[in-house]
Amino acid sequence: MKERFVLHNVKRVTGETIDIVIEDGKIRDLTESGSGWGQQVYDCSGMYVSSGWIDLHVHAFPEFDPYGDEIDEIGVKQGVTTIVDAGSCGADRIDDLMASREQNKTNLFAFLNISRIGLQRVDELSNTHWIDKDKAVQAINEHKEAIVGFKARMSHSVVGDRGIEPLHIARDLSSKTSLPLMVHIGSAPPDIEEVVSLLEEHDVITHYLNGKSNNLFDNEGQPLQVLTDAIERGVHLDVGHGTASFSFDVAESAKQHHIGLDTISTDIYHGNRLNGPVYSMANVLSKFLYLGYSLDEVIAAVTTHAASWLNKPELGRIKVGDVANLTLFNVQNARAALVDSEGDQRVAERTIETKGVVINGEFIKC
Numbered sequence: 621m622k623e624r625f626v627l628h629n630v631k632r633v634t635g636e637t638i639d640i641v642i643e644d645g646k647i648r649d650l651t652e653s654g655s656g657w658g659q660q661v662y663d664c665s666g667m668y669v670s671s672g673w674i675d676l677h678v679h680a681f682p683e684f685d686p687y688g689d690e691i692d693e694i695g696v697k698q699g700v701t702t703i704v705d706a707g708s709c710g711a712d713r714i715d716d717l718m719a720s721r722e723q724n725k726t727n728l729f730a731f732l733n734i735s736r737i738g739l740q741r742v743d744e745l746s747n748t749h750w751i752d753k754d755k756a757v758q759a760i761n762e763h764k765e766a767i768v769g770f771k772a773r774m775s776h777s778v779v780g781d782r783g784i785e786p787l788h789i790a791r792d793l794s795s796k797t798s799l800p801l802m803v804h805i806g807s808a809p810p811d812i813e814e815v816v817s818l819l820e821e822h823d824v825i826t827h828y829l830n831g832k833s834n835n836l837f838d839n840e841g842q843p844l845q846v847l848t849d850a851i852e853r854g855v856h857l858d859v860g861h862g863t864a865s866f867s868f869d870v871a872e873s874a875k876q877h878h879i880g881l882d883t884i885s886t887d888i889y890h891g892n893r894l895n896g897p898v899y900s901m902a903n904v905l906s907k908f909l910y911l912g913y914s915l916d917e918v919i920a921a922v923t924t925h926a927a928s929w930l931n932k933p934e935l936g937r938i939k940v941g942d943v944a945n946l947t948l949f950n951v952q953n954a955r956a957a958l959v960d961s962e963g964d965q966r967v968a969e970r971t972i973e974t975k976g977v978v979i980n981g982e983f984i985k986c
Contacts, residue, residue, distance in 0.1 A: 626656040626661045628661050628663050628665070629665040631668050632668070633670060639656030641656045644981065645981025646942060647938065647939065664948060666950065668948070668951065669938070670919045670938075671937055672700070672946055674702040674936070675694070675698075675704065675885050675922065677704065677860040677886065678694050678885070681708035684739045686890070686891050687739045687889045688739070689889045689890040689893060691721075691728060695725070696979050698901050698974065701726065702729070703727070703728055704731065705729070706826065707772075709732070710735045710736040710750075710756070711758065714738075714767070718766055725979050725982070727945070727980075731768060731771035732770055734770050735786075736755055742777065743777065743779075743780055745774075745778050746779055753796075770797075772786055772804070774787055774815045776807045778804075787815060791818055803815060803826065805826070805835070807832055808833070812846065816849075816855075817849075819850055820855070825858065826859075828857045828858065828880070829871045830864070830865040831961065859883065859884045859904070861907075862898065863898070865887060866904075868907070871907075875912065875913070881908070883921050884922055886904050900974070901922065903958070909972065945978065947976075950973045956971045974986040
C-alpha cells in the first residue's frame with residue numbers, strides 16, 4: 621500500500637493519545653493527536669493501539685485434522701499480525717507450510733515437529749521410525765528464515781511407551797542446530813519433573829497453566845521446585861491455552877506466586893476457535909485481565925515479550941522507520957462469561973475486543 625494514511629487519535633497502553641502516520645508501508649511519524657495528515661484518515665478515537673499481537677502457539681496447517689486452521693483466520697482476522705505454528709508439520713510437510721506464507725497476509729514462523737510426520741497423527745512420537753534427524757536438520761537449513769525451533773509434545777497420548785526418549789532426541793537436534801525447543805507438557809508418563817529438568821535457557825514450556833495431574837504446581841497451588849529451577853535457568857513460560865490446557869485455578873496460583881507472564885498464546889485451531897474454549901486471542905487475553913493483570917502486562921505478553929523471544933524486536937515496538945505492524949483494540953466495560961479448559965466459568969467485568977490491524981503497511985478491519 622503506497623498511499624499515506626493516518627490512524628487518528630489512537631491511545632497507547634500508557635494512556636498517551638497520538639496520531640500514527642503510515643506511508644509506503646512504514647511508520648512515517650508519531651505525532652500529536654489531530655496533527656497527522658494523509659490521503660486517508662481513520663478515526664480511531666477510543667481505540668487502543670499496540671505493536672501487532674504475536675501468537676507464539678497456533679496450528680495453521682488446515683490439512684491436518686483436528687489440529688489445523690487457515691492462517692489468516694487465526695491471524696489478521698483475530699487482530700494477530702504474527703503467528704508461530706507450533707509443530708503442525710515435521711520435515712515431510714514443512715515445505716507446504718512454508719509455501720503458504722506467501723499466500724496470506726499474516727506473518728508466519730514455525731516450530732518444526734521433531735517427528736517427520738507432524739500432526740498427521742496425534743501420536744506422532746510413539747514410533748521412533750517417524751523421527752529422522754537428518755531430514756529435520758535439512759529442513760532447518762532450507763527454511764532458516766522461518767523456523768524458530770523444534771517442537772516436542774511430551775505427553776503419554778503422544779509418546780506412547782517411548783517415555784522420555786523423544787525429548788532426548790529433541791535435545792540432540794537442538795544442540796546440532798543451536799535452535800531452542802518448545803515442549804508441550806501434559807499427562808504422564810513421562811513425569812513432569814523428568815521433562816522439565818532437561819530444558820535449557822530459551823527453551824519454551826507451553827501449557828504451563830494446565831490443570832492436569834501432571835502439572836507444574838502441587839495440590840496446594842505451590843510451584844514445584846523443578847519449575848522454579850527452570851525459571852532460574854531462563855526457560856520461557858508460554859500459556860498455550862488450547863482445548864485442554866488452561867485452568868483458572870492454576871493461573872491464580874501462578875499469579876499468587878509471581879510465576880509468569882512470559883507469553884500468552886492460544887493454541888488455536890478450527891475446533892476450539894469455533895466451539896471454544898479459546899475462540900480468539902482477545903478472549904484469551906480477557907481472561908488475564910480478569911485474573912488481575914494490568915492491561916500493560918497482558919499486552920506485553922503478546923508484543924514485547926514474544927518479539928524478544930523471537931529475537932525480532934521490530935515486531936514488538938511502534939517506531940518511526942519500522943514496517944507498520946499494529947493491532948487496534950478496545951477494552952469494553954461489560955460483563956462477560958469466560959470459560960477455561962476445565963469448564964470453570966468466571967464472569968469478567970472487562971473484555972478486550974479487536975478492531976483492526978495494520979499488517980506490513982495495510983489497514984484491515986477485524
